[in-house]
Every structure is written in structure tokens, then in C-alpha cells.
Amino acid sequence: MYTFSKRLKIVSLALFVIGAIGWGTSYVATHGLTLDDVKVLLAEENSHHGADASHGEETTEAMHHDVQTDAEAHAAMMHSTHDSDTHAEDAHGSEAHNDDAHAEHVLHQMHNRPYAALYVAAFFFFMISLGVLAFYGIQYAAQAGWSPVLFRVMEAITYYVLPGGLIVLCIALWADHHIFIWMDPEVVAHDALIQAKAGWLDKTWFAVRGLIFITGWSLYRYFSRKFSLAQDQADINDNSFFKKNFRISAAFLVFYIYTESMMSWDWIMSVDPHWFSTLFGWYVFASMFVSGITVIALITIYLKSKGLMEFVNDSHLHDLAKFMFAISVFWTYLWFSQFMLIWYANIPEEVTYFVTRIEDYNLPFFGMIILNFIFPFLVLMNSDYKRVPWFIVMAGIVILFGHYIDIFNMIMPATVGDRWFIGVPEISAIVLFLGLFLFIVFYALSKAPLLAKGNPFIKESEHFHY
């Protein structure tokens, strides 16, 4: 039995409060920005560029021209198209007008940043628990013999599915057009492409779908936990609760793979409503799956280091590390498949997605290949290293950071564009949700014994040896 230590409680609450304060200040700071502030800022940036270049008139002029075309490009895909009609007419006409449009575009991006930072962090922690839920369902459906000793850790992590999912959905609805431009009727009115998708991209329908997904996942989570606990109390020859769990897990996995796909279209892909990709759902799935498995490993190692999970041996850690390794490779496979197919065919309507990422997000976009693929690939390849806790912890932290960057790369380019930075709002949002996540997960851990002793595979699992 695990007792939620006072220290951990204080730490997680402190993280939550610090994150909330940090995020709140950055929200207030950007919220008060006006068009004039942004113009001043842009003028400053321009003069800096000019001073930096200082190659004489010609370069400055060329730079200026660059800025201008940049502004035109921005204005063309501007979120707020209040004056895009007039803009189209005199796009090359008045420079002052261009500057205005550009400044407004930048203002929108700066306003969007705290919303997007919050959303990325909220989704990241939510997807960890959803990934664990899928992993848990698979363990039951596959009747895995090695993993039942880890079931209570998984059940505790999935406790976050319901609150986490609702939080993500609430942020999505509250942030509205700050994240999802198709929620802005002004934009839709001028955008034939989004109009054509309005049957799916509708705010009410978005909320209803989100609730259906969350309800389905939470119901499975509720019943599987209930049956798992009931199995502990059941007679030694009575496996009826295990069988029930087996059946609902199989059904859940079918439900999950459909809803997970749709959730990734709704909650992530629709931030770029002009873009679509068929393997996007799988790609998001790989990301959440590997993060989830990593968190199972980290929490198990933590509890084992406290002496609370003596029944977990090297071989269990080895198996978890193998999953971390394999699913990292799987994620890379999907990332590359998506990228390479679009890069190769180079169809303008698809490729803009990667153009913005490569131009404005070069380091995070390619850096995550190192974090999510090369590092875990090399570190976790050796069989002996997969049994060393600190190796798993190190690889796990890198993987989790890499998958945060992954979600960051999905959301940010569509909301803040080249105005991104991992600064106060982003880090505060991570800290905020980290605190919430730790609090909820460790609270759930303290609610039941750490060994699911009624599971018919528990003996095999305790003696599992690789």
C-alpha cells in the first residue's frame, strides 16, 4: 500500500501554483498588448535588423523588401481577414496598409501564445494517461503474463484521463479562435476551404464529439479499475472479473482506435484546417503510446526505489525499456513516413505544413529526431542498459521532453507562427500540469494496494524472468 507522502503533496501543489502564477502573468502581459505596442515592437526589431546588417543602403533596402513580402505572405494567410478584400486589391499599393496588416497579424500571434502554451501542456499530460490506458487495454486483451505487477501503476496514471481530457476540451473551447481559427465565423466567411469542411468543423459538434470520446475512455477506465479491484477480493478460483476485463478491453481497443484518430483530427490537426494527413492519427498515437510507457517505467522505478514494489524485477524494467525503444522507432517510422511522402510529392497544399516548420521551427522540428529517435535508439539498444534504472530514467526524460516538443511542433506553428519561444508561458504551463498530473496520479496510487493480487497471471508475472 502506498501512502501519498506529505512532501510529494506539497511539491505537486507548489508546482501547480507556481505554474498557474507564471502562466497567469504571461497571459495578463500579452492580453494587454495593443496594435500600437506591436508596431513599436516591430519597428524596434526592424531597426535591429538594419543595424545588424549594416552593409549599406542596398542591403537595408533588400531587407525592407523582404519584410514587405513577408508581410504580404502573412496577410494572405492571416487569421483575421477583416480587410483581406481590400488587401487583395492594393496588396502592392500602400506600404502603410501592409504594415498595419502585418502588425495585426503579429498581435494575433502574440495573443495566441499563452493559450497555445497552455493547450500544448494540457494535451501532453493528457495524452500520457490516454497512452497508458491503451497500453493497459492491450495487456488485458493480450493476456500478457509479464505485466500484471504493473497494473496498479497503470490504473493510477489513467486516473488522469477524465480530468485531463475535460481540461483539454475546456481549454480548446475557451481558447476558441486563438487556437482553432475555424471557430472564428469571420475567418470561415472568407474561406471556401473551411466552409467545405464546416460539416465536421463545427464548434457544437466538436464539443459533443469530444465529450463522447472522453465518456467512452472514462467508462472503460472506470469499469476496468472496478473489476481489477473486485478481482482482488474474489475467490481464488473465480476469474469472472478478469474475464469481464478481458472482454471490455477488447471492445475498448476497437473504440479507442477510432476515437483516438478522430480526436487527433479534432484536437490537433484542425489547428491547420487547410491541411490534412491520413496517417496523422497513428502518428499521434505513437507519440502518446511511447510517452505513456515511459511514464509507467518512471513511476515504477520511483516506487521501487522507495521499496514499495519489490515484486518488480529487472526483467519487468527490461520489458518496459524494450517497449520504449521499439515504440520510439515506431514513432520515427510514422514521423518519417508522413514527412517523406509529403516532401517527395511536394504538393503545395500539403507541403506548406512542413515549410513553416522547417523555416520557423528548424531546431525543434529536427531536434526532436535526436530526442525521440537517435538518443533512445542508441541508449536503449544494449540489453544490459535496459536493466539499469538510471539509464531508463535518463532515456525516459529525454523521450518525454522530445514528445513535448512533438506536440509543440504540431500546435505552435498554426497559432503563434514564427513568434514562438519556450519561455515563461510554455514552461509555466508544463509546471502547472506536471503538478496536477503528479497530484492526481499519486492520489490514485494511494487508493489501492500496489499488487493486483487477484489477477490470474500475477504469479507468472511475479516470477517473470527474461
Add this chain to the structure above:
Amino acid sequence: MGSSKVIHALYTDDDVLLSAVKSVRSEKHHIEEIFTPFPVHGLDKAMGLEPTRIAIAAFMYGCVGLIVATVMMNYIMIEDWPQNIGGKPSFSYIENMPAFVPIMFELTVFFAAHLMVITFYLRSRMWPFKNAENPDPRTTDDHFLMEISVHDNENELKTLLTQTGAVEVHIVEKEAH
């Protein structure tokens, strides 16, 4: 060295074999070889065999394959004749790399797999027309055979092996390799 004597102990059960290995080793006798019809889990550990290094070899072969693929395509596609094929950028390797990744991957796997298998054949001395080394044909079916070299301690070894549950114990003159 000429010919030497070895003792052959036959077993019919892998569990009995495993405990026999343990007691023979605890008596500090050197086990020359064990013949089994199928892999016996834990036999290598009980015999105290060194772990295999074939995975390390495979990793290095994979690196070779990756280098071969990279050098080959860099030479062909970028240096030798950088043609414009369907607008793909062939100015530098990195620019066109996504198109090369499938080949880099396949050659890595190809080299790692095939060279590892060949290494396995060489190290375990397996090739076509090789003479089989079975001391007793039953070891390919349902018998396990333990071979221990004899150094003037025939009787002691015989009693020890019979105690461990051997169904047959023979002294064999063996041609040295």
C-alpha cells in the same frame, strides 16, 4: 597430442541434465561439450559459457551498411552526375536525404542480418558438406549427451555421472582434432 579418452554420459531429460551439469561443475570437472536435440533454457548459464557477442558484431555490420549506402548514393546521385530528376534537389546529400533513407535503412538491415548470419556460420563451423559431429545419433532425437575428458579418473567420473542420473556412461577413445 594423439588420441585421448573422453567419457560420454547420456541423459533422457533436460531437467536431469541441468542438475547433472551443476553437480559435475561443483566437482570441478571440465565439461568438453554437451549435445542436445533442442535448446535447453539456462544450459549455457549452468555450464558457465561466455555470453555471445554476435549482437555487437551485428551492430557494427549495420554501421558498415549505413556507410556503404551513404557513400554510394552520395557518389552516384550528388557527385558523379547530379541530374535534375523530377525537381529533386541534388546539390548536397542532406538536401535530398529523405529520398535516400529507404535505401539507407534497407542496406543497414541487409548488412547487419546477412553478415551476422555468415559470422554465425563461420564461428560455429557450419557449411555444406561438413561432416556431422554427433557422437551419438540419438542426441538429435531424444537423448542428451555430456562429454567430459578423462585424466586417469575414470572410475570416479563414472560413479559421479551415474549418480547424477545418466542412463548410459561410456568411455570413448577420441581422435584429436
